[in-house]
Amino acid sequence: MTSSQRGQYGCEAARNAKWRTAAPPAPLLKRTGGAPQPWPIQPNPAGQVHRSHIHPPHLPLFHSRHAEESAERPHLVTIVRPCSQNTLRKVTVLLNRRGVVSFEQLLLDISEALGFPRWHRSRVTRLYTTHAREVKGVCDFFRGEVAFLALGRARPELSGVQEALEELFPDHSHYRAEALRAWEKRLRPVPDKAAKADSGYSEGTDSSETNQETQKDTNTHVKNHVNTHTHTTQPPHRIDTHQPENYKSDAQKCHKKSRKPAHLPNHLQRLRVRGGVRERKPSVIGPFKHEDSLREADIPSPTLCENCLARRFKHQEAERINPLSGKAPLPPVSRKQKGSSYTEEEVRKLDIHISPPPPQPISREEEKSVAQLELSNPLPDVEQVPKDTQQTFDLPSDDREVTQADIERCYEIGRVVGDGNFAVVRECCRRDNGQPLAMKVIERSKLIGREHMMQNELSLLGSLCHPRIVRLFAHHHTQTHSYLVMELVSGGDLFEAINERGKFSEEEAGLMVSDVSEALNYIHCKSIVHRDLKPENLLIEHIAAGICRLKLGDFGLAMVVTEPVFTICGTPTYVAPEILYETGYGVAVDVWALGVILYVLLSGFPPFRSRDRNQEELFQLIKQGQLHFLSPYWDPISEEAKGLVRALLQPDPTVRLTAEQTLLHPWVKAMASICRQRALTDKAQRNTADTGAEPDRVHRQAQSSAAETVTDKDKTPGHTSREGEITHREPSRQTEMNTGREQDEDEPLQQGSKETGTEDTPGQQRPECTSVDSGREIQDPGSPASQCVELNQLGDPPR
Numbered sequence: 001m002t003s004s005q006r007g008q009y010g011c012e013a014a015r016n017a018k019w020r021t022a023a024p025p026a027p028l029l030k031r032t033g034g035a036p037q038p039w040p041i042q043p044n045p046a047g048q049v050h051r052s053h054i055h056p057p058h059l060p061l062f063h064s065r066h067a068e069e070s071a072e073r074p075h076l077v078t079i080v081r082p083c084s085q086n087t088l089r090k091v092t093v094l095l096n097r098r099g100v101v102s103f104e105q106l107l108l109d110i111s112e113a114l115g116f117p118r119w120h121r122s123r124v125t126r127l128y129t130t131h132a133r134e135v136k137g138v139c140d141f142f143r144g145e146v147a148f149l150a151l152g153r154a155r156p157e158l159s160g161v162q163e164a165l166e167e168l169f170p171d172h173s174h175y176r177a178e179a180l181r182a183w184e185k186r187l188r189p190v191p192d193k194a195a196k197a198d199s200g201y202s203e204g205t206d207s208s209e210t211n212q213e214t215q216k217d218t219n220t221h222v223k224n225h226v227n228t229h230t231h232t233t234q235p236p237h238r239i240d241t242h243q244p245e246n247y248k249s250d251a252q253k254c255h256k257k258s259r260k261p262a263h264l265p266n267h268l269q270r271l272r273v274r275g276g277v278r279e280r281k282p283s284v285i286g287p288f289k290h291e292d293s294l295r296e297a298d299i300p301s302p303t304l305c306e307n308c309l310a311r312r313f314k315h316q317e318a319e320r321i322n323p324l325s326g327k328a329p330l331p332p333v334s335r336k337q338k339g340s341s342y343t344e345e346e347v348r349k350l351d352i353h354i355s356p357p358p359p360q361p362i363s364r365e366e367e368k369s370v371a372q373l374e375l376s377n378p379l380p381d382v383e384q385v386p387k388d389t390q391q392t393f394d395l396p397s398d399d400r401e402v403t404q405a406d407i408e409r410c411y412e413i414g415r416v417v418g419d420g421n422f423a424v425v426r427e428c429c430r431r432d433n434g435q436p437l438a439m440k441v442i443e444r445s446k447l448i449g450r451e452h453m454m455q456n457e458l459s460l461l462g463s464l465c466h467p468r469i470v471r472l473f474a475h476h477h478t479q480t481h482s483y484l485v486m487e488l489v490s491g492g493d494l495f496e497a498i499n500e501r502g503k504f505s506e507e508e509a510g511l512m513v514s515d516v517s518e519a520l521n522y523i524h525c526k527s528i529v530h531r532d533l534k535p536e537n538l539l540i541e542h543i544a545a546g547i548c549r550l551k552l553g554d555f556g557l558a559m560v561v562t563e564p565v566f567t568i569c570g571t572p573t574y575v576a577p578e579i580l581y582e583t584g585y586g587v588a589v590d591v592w593a594l595g596v597i598l599y600v601l602l603s604g605f606p607p608f609r610s611r612d613r614n615q616e617e618l619f620q621l622i623k624q625g626q627l628h629f630l631s632p633y634w635d636p637i638s639e640e641a642k643g644l645v646r647a648l649l650q651p652d653p654t655v656r657l658t659a660e661q662t663l664l665h666p667w668v669k670a671m672a673s674i675c676r677q678r679a680l681t682d683k684a685q686r687n688t689a690d691t692g693a694e695p696d697r698v699h700r701q702a703q704s705s706a707a708e709t710v711t712d713k714d715k716t717p718g719h720t721s722r723e724g725e726i727t728h729r730e731p732s733r734q735t736e737m738n739t740g741r742e743q744d745e746d747e748p749l750q751q752g753s754k755e756t757g758t759e760d761t762p763g764q765q766r767p768e769c770t771s772v773d774s775g776r777e778i779q780d781p782g783s784p785a786s787q788c789v790e791l792n793q794l795g796d797p798p799r
């Protein structure tokens, strides 16, 4: 599963809620301005206007009943999103209860208002009151609170929460301390319930605590309603001195007892204001500093580009907790050490079975396709599923429950390698043989009513066995969690890679297209449509220097298609026009998505993009299917590559290339060959280094064997491309490769004729790049150079 609008595992309507065309826009949730706003201006009792801070939620501007009953009456709510590196985003929104369609929609709207679009990994998925009580629904949200903390899937840092509270209540230290204590409780790991850590950060406060807190909040609300007008102008600890004792908060009672100022935990002290300067962790990455400095100046921060965000996440320390035992962090996943306490025999005794996989029957069609694939794309040393993953668990035919202890006895669970809406994926290894694996941990409570979707994924993915598709080896279920044991693909996902790199060379993109086509061809032969092909679902294996291969994962939306499907689902940027037209679709929708991915890989931004991230506008653009190769970004890209993009993004699915045709497309083959040559050269060089053989000879051998392979490949019969022009054109790169000439990575690619769309600006220069790591960010031609630009529907691409 993936980032944007990860909405699998739902009933037919809900599961397809990755995005929902049916959902009306949310006109009544308005951002008060284009960017996160400063605090609302409110008059103080003396009639002066000053920049007020948020009143603690137990001093509601609107009583809960009032808020619920006065649906028409909009009111302001401030929401703060603690981000990594102790930065914040905040927004004040005008809300009308009646305008909120659903809680899910509300979360998405808030997320977008905060600058995290709905498809974004860091989008808002949970809302909390300032006292760490999770907001569970629309009514809950409209109980009169005026400030909330918005969180994503990642577990928040307490320091981040503290920062948020400081932003909200700078003058109310006691109130802050009280709120912080509630957060401490919530975020505190509970060892015996450690499995919950997999799915988030709600384990610290048990339900009784939450209930008590809710009760306490409610009491406070009821009470404070009486004195609202008084309370709004005074700090909470002073107000409460006028309240009956039984309404006093814990912190205030504490304060009265000890007569000492509220105490912050030691590890938070460093974030407190000292000598007027707030201590901050230094920003690891240069370009992010602008956000901090803007914040210091109290200027609403601009939306960070996705590249920035992704890098920021990347630089966060890898989490190393054992979700099942809550024990000390595990070492990196490694093969079993001598003397390991669990043997295969011991593991066998458990309810979890270990045995070689049953032989997979291969149909004729598959045989043919596999033969073709082998002919067309035999990269050395990179095709094979590693030997030690070939021995797999039996997939149980029933859903027998195991215990967490069983899971722990069988697997050593390591760091998080990815997460989605419903799952956290961790490295793990089998204790009996040390085999490294990935374990997708799904909180079952999140699947209530959507269980059949997981079953669907299990049965489909479990039946597939292809080197370009992530293998599912086993699945286990405890009372609370499901564990999918999969092949570990260690290079991250393509989404992250695009964030890092911006865009890719034609060779790299060609190899990736080849890989995805292989996977698609394989599943399409089985009449399986993936329906959620996008960079987040393509996992990367690094094969040789500069060469990475992809594996397709996340079959949450996949289905067997025997007749036209009408269900609207997918992810907006990658959705095919026939899905939107609701005329019935089939496997060709995956090929369209591949076309979008290829476009993104080559240019760094998606082919169809709405200026204001307006979904309706995006869908209109997709339906119109007008493809533009925006200059100057596309100028260096070869005509062959553009031709393939056109053939994949063919609005008519009957004319669109198939996965098989894509695989056999000359440009794809040529690019894959170049990568093959590189891999061989790389291997030869490594061999040379190992054996001390004559470098030139080894290199020549590698090149000639690559050239032979290409010549053979080009004779591959059965290429029935629908785009004749492409089929018969000899890619110039291939000629280069056959002459044995090394293509320098940085060398400009073959100059194709310039095809500009209406929005092209003649003579436009590539904007200055912001260089960080590999540092190739394209600046928005229309925006000031200082502003970050988000790419590939990861933000604001070039218009």
Ligand SMILES: Nc1ncnc2c1ncn2[C@@H]1O[C@H](COP(=O)(O)OP(=O)(O)OP(=O)(O)O)[C@@H](O)[C@H]1O
Pocket: 001, 002, 003, 005, 006, 007, 008, 417, 418, 419, 420, 421, 422, 423, 424, 425, 438, 440, 470, 486, 487, 488, 489, 490, 492, 493, 536, 537, 539, 553, 554, 556
């Ligand atoms: N086998 C694997 N090896 C390594 N990393 C993986 C593996 N499977 C998934 N991941 C990482 O975990 C992330 C989340 O996985 P996945 O998309 O399956 O979760 P999900 O909860 O199903 O997502 P969604 O929100 O789409 O429902 C992926 O984007 C990827 O980065």
